[in-house]
Amino acid sequence: MIAARENWGLKETWGSCAYIFNDVVPVKCQNRVFQETLTNRNLYERTRPNMKLYEYMAKEIFHKSGIAVPRGAVYTRAEDVVEFVSQHAQVAIKSQVLSGGRGKAGGIKFADNAEEAVECARQLLNLKIKGLKVETILVEEKLQIDKEIYVAITVDSSAKRPLLLASAAGGMEIEEVPDEKLIKRLIDINIGLRPYAAKEIARRLGLNREEAAQVSEIILKMYQIFCAYDAELVEINPLVVSEGRVLAADGKITLDDEATFRYPQDVPIVEERTEREVKARELGISYVELEGDIGVMANGAGITMATIDIIKYFGGEARNFMDAGGGASTEAMVHALEILLSTEPKALLINVFGGITRCDDVARAYVQVKNSLDIKIPVVIRLVGTNQAEGVAILRDHGIDSYEEVGEAVKRVVALARSSAKGA
Amino acid sequence: MAIILNQNTKILVQGITGNQGQFHTAQMLTYGSKIVAGVSPGKGGQHVHGVPVYNSVEEAVSNEKIDASVIFIPAKLVKEAAFEAMEAGIETLVIITEHVPLHDAMEIVALAQKEGVGIVGPNTFGIISPGKSKIGIMPNTIFLPGEVGVVARSGTLSYEIVSQLSKAGIGQSTVVGLGGDRIVGFSFVDILKKFEADPESKAVVLVGEIGGNAEETAAEYIKGMSKPVVAFLAGKSAPPGKRMGHAGAIIERGKGTFQSKVEALTAAGAHVASLPWEVSKFVAEVI
Structure with missing residues (x-):
C-alpha cells in the first residue's frame, strides 16, 4: 500500500493545478482489489472485467502527462468542500461515478459560495446514480467555456486498430453527435499516432492557430496515455477552450485488465461490483448477477449465454451468468457452487460440455462437493464431451442422474424451480 | 478440400x-x-x-x-x-x-x-478439418467429416452445435473458432469467403454472440454468397453493459444487441435458429 499512499493519499500540489486530496479518499482506493493488484499481480490473470477510472483519476493521469485540467479537489464529506471553495468564486461539484449520463441524473451542480457548495455536496453525496450511491465528489473551479470539443481514442474491433474520434460538437454524448460532425481516423498501431496526423485532426476542428496547436499536443499525449496505460478508451469530453487555454473539463479512461502485469505502479483500480462478483473474480470465474431464480454454472462464455437463453425459452429465468472455465478442480467447484448457493436460487443447472474439461474430472469434483456442501435445492447436471461415459458412470454410482440433451436438462430445471418456488 | x-x-x-x-x-x-x-x-x-x-x-x-x-x-x-x-x-x-x-x-x-x-484466435479452441487434421483443444469425438463449414466465436457453444450436426448425420468440412476476444485475427467475413470458395463446403453455419458488429459485417457479405448460411446467436437474454464472459460479449452504448444481429442476418438471407438444436434441422433443409 505504500506505493498507493504516496501517489494517491498525500496532499499534492502541482504548480498551478492543485488537486487537494482529502485524507479520506485514499481509503476509498484502498479496497482489496487495489491492494491485491499491487501485491499480487498474478491473481487476476484469468479474469477480464472492464476497468474504468473515476474522472478525478483520469484527470490525475492527464495532469501528469501534461494535459491541462481545471484546478480541483476530491472529497468524501460535504463540509470539507469549504477548504477548496473558499479559494474560488464559483465552483462545479461533480459526483464521481462510473456510469454514463451523470449530468442528466443530476450528478453535477454549480455553486457561487461556500454555503451553497456544502449544500450541493451534501445533495450529491446522498444521490444514487443508476443504483449506486455517490461516495466521492470532485470540486473544481468553474471554467469560462468558449468552445467545447470531443476527442477520444478507442479500439475499433472490426478494423482491429486504435480509432481516434474528434468533433467540434463537444459536450454532448458522443452517440448524439451526427456522423458528418465526427472526425474518425484509424491508427496503425505499429506506426503510432504521428504529429502530422494530430495536426490534421486539430486543423479540421475549426480552431484558431494557437488553439489548434494546443489541441494537437493534447491528442498526441492522449495517444501516449492510451499506449502507456494499456487503455481501451481515453476520452476527453468536453475538451474546452477557456480564455485561450485548452483544458480537459471531463475525462474517461478505461484500462485493459489483461495487462495488469505491466501497469505503471500508480494505476488505481476502481470497481463497482457486487461482493459475489468480486469473489468470483478472485476465483478466476466470469460471473454476472441476473434477476431470476435458477442458478447456472457452465463452461465457456458462449454456452453459458446460450444456456441462459434456453432457460428463458422454456419459461424460466437465470439467477446468474457463470462461466466456470476449463478447470474442474474440486476446490474451484466448491467455491463456485458456494457463490451460486449464496444467491438462494430455487434450483441449479450445471451444464458442462467437455473439451479441455474432462467429464470424469467434473463428475468426481461434483461428487466430492455434494458430500461436503449441504445442498438443499434440486440440482440438474448435463454432462457431455471428453470422457463422457466415465463421468456419467461416476455420477450414476453416486445416485446422481445426468442429462445428455441440453434442452431436456433445462426443461427439468425450470420445472424443478417452479415446484420448489411453490413449495416455499 | x-x-x-x-x-x-x-x-x-x-x-x-x-x-x-x-x-x-x-x-x-x-x-x-x-x-x-x-x-x-x-x-x-x-x-x-x-x-x-x-x-x-x-x-x-x-x-x-x-x-x-x-x-x-x-x-x-x-x-x-x-x-x-x-x-x-x-x-x-x-x-x-x-x-x-x-x-x-x-x-x-x-x-x-x-x-x-x-x-x-487468440482465445480460440482452434481449427479442425474433421477426419483430416486438427489444430487446437477441441474434443476429438464430436466431429464428423462432411460438407458443412462452421465458423464460431465461442468454443463450447460450437461443440454443442457441431455435436447436434454430427448426431443428425451432417458432417463438417472445417470448423473454425475465431476466438472470444475483442481483437482476433480472422473475422467471420475472412472465413465465409474461404467457405464460399471451397468446393467441398456446401453450406455454412455461423455461431455468433452479442457484442461488437462482427455478425452485422458478416451479414453484408452473406447477401452476396451463393451458399446457404444458418446462424445461431447467443446472448438473447443478456443485460446491457455486462461482459458475458468473453471480452467481446457486451452490449455497449446500445450497440451489439441480439436484435440488431438477428435482423441483419435475416435480411441477408441467413436462416437464424433460435435454439441450438434447430441448427441441424435448418441445415438439413438447405443442403
Whole structure:
C-alpha cells in the first residue's frame, strides 16, 4: 500500500493545478482489489472485467502527462468542500461515478459560495446514480467555456486498430453527435499516432492557430496515455477552450485488465461490483448477477449465454451468468457452487460440455462437493464431451442422474424451480 | 478440400513442453494431425510424444517444413511467440491462449495483415478439418467429416452445435473458432469467403454472440454468397453493459444487441435458429 499512499493519499500540489486530496479518499482506493493488484499481480490473470477510472483519476493521469485540467479537489464529506471553495468564486461539484449520463441524473451542480457548495455536496453525496450511491465528489473551479470539443481514442474491433474520434460538437454524448460532425481516423498501431496526423485532426476542428496547436499536443499525449496505460478508451469530453487555454473539463479512461502485469505502479483500480462478483473474480470465474431464480454454472462464455437463453425459452429465468472455465478442480467447484448457493436460487443447472474439461474430472469434483456442501435445492447436471461415459458412470454410482440433451436438462430445471418456488 | 487446414498441413507447437502443450500435442497426434516440431526455449533436443523440440522457431523452420504454428504460451508472452513465428515465415498461427492484452492483440494482428499471415484466435479452441487434421483443444469425438463449414466465436457453444450436426448425420468440412476476444485475427467475413470458395463446403453455419458488429459485417457479405448460411446467436437474454464472459460479449452504448444481429442476418438471407438444436434441422433443409 505504500506505493498507493504516496501517489494517491498525500496532499499534492502541482504548480498551478492543485488537486487537494482529502485524507479520506485514499481509503476509498484502498479496497482489496487495489491492494491485491499491487501485491499480487498474478491473481487476476484469468479474469477480464472492464476497468474504468473515476474522472478525478483520469484527470490525475492527464495532469501528469501534461494535459491541462481545471484546478480541483476530491472529497468524501460535504463540509470539507469549504477548504477548496473558499479559494474560488464559483465552483462545479461533480459526483464521481462510473456510469454514463451523470449530468442528466443530476450528478453535477454549480455553486457561487461556500454555503451553497456544502449544500450541493451534501445533495450529491446522498444521490444514487443508476443504483449506486455517490461516495466521492470532485470540486473544481468553474471554467469560462468558449468552445467545447470531443476527442477520444478507442479500439475499433472490426478494423482491429486504435480509432481516434474528434468533433467540434463537444459536450454532448458522443452517440448524439451526427456522423458528418465526427472526425474518425484509424491508427496503425505499429506506426503510432504521428504529429502530422494530430495536426490534421486539430486543423479540421475549426480552431484558431494557437488553439489548434494546443489541441494537437493534447491528442498526441492522449495517444501516449492510451499506449502507456494499456487503455481501451481515453476520452476527453468536453475538451474546452477557456480564455485561450485548452483544458480537459471531463475525462474517461478505461484500462485493459489483461495487462495488469505491466501497469505503471500508480494505476488505481476502481470497481463497482457486487461482493459475489468480486469473489468470483478472485476465483478466476466470469460471473454476472441476473434477476431470476435458477442458478447456472457452465463452461465457456458462449454456452453459458446460450444456456441462459434456453432457460428463458422454456419459461424460466437465470439467477446468474457463470462461466466456470476449463478447470474442474474440486476446490474451484466448491467455491463456485458456494457463490451460486449464496444467491438462494430455487434450483441449479450445471451444464458442462467437455473439451479441455474432462467429464470424469467434473463428475468426481461434483461428487466430492455434494458430500461436503449441504445442498438443499434440486440440482440438474448435463454432462457431455471428453470422457463422457466415465463421468456419467461416476455420477450414476453416486445416485446422481445426468442429462445428455441440453434442452431436456433445462426443461427439468425450470420445472424443478417452479415446484420448489411453490413449495416455499 | 477443406479450408486452411488439411491432412498434409505440417504443424509446429510453440510451448510444447508445458502441461497444455503436452496434453494437446498428444490429442492432436491421436487425431492424425501432422505435428512435425515443437518449440520450448532451453529444451531443444528433447522429444514430446516423439515430436522433436527446438529452442526457437527459427531453429525449427531450418530443420522442418512448417505450414502452421499453434501457440500454447502464457498470455503475457503471446506477442513474443507470435512475432517469432511470423519473423520465421510461418503463414498460419493458431493462438489458443486467452487473456492476451488488447494492445498486444492489435500489434499481432497489424503485423499479420502486413505480412499476409492468417491468425486464428487468440482465445480460440482452434481449427479442425474433421477426419483430416486438427489444430487446437477441441474434443476429438464430436466431429464428423462432411460438407458443412462452421465458423464460431465461442468454443463450447460450437461443440454443442457441431455435436447436434454430427448426431443428425451432417458432417463438417472445417470448423473454425475465431476466438472470444475483442481483437482476433480472422473475422467471420475472412472465413465465409474461404467457405464460399471451397468446393467441398456446401453450406455454412455461423455461431455468433452479442457484442461488437462482427455478425452485422458478416451479414453484408452473406447477401452476396451463393451458399446457404444458418446462424445461431447467443446472448438473447443478456443485460446491457455486462461482459458475458468473453471480452467481446457486451452490449455497449446500445450497440451489439441480439436484435440488431438477428435482423441483419435475416435480411441477408441467413436462416437464424433460435435454439441450438434447430441448427441441424435448418441445415438439413438447405443442403
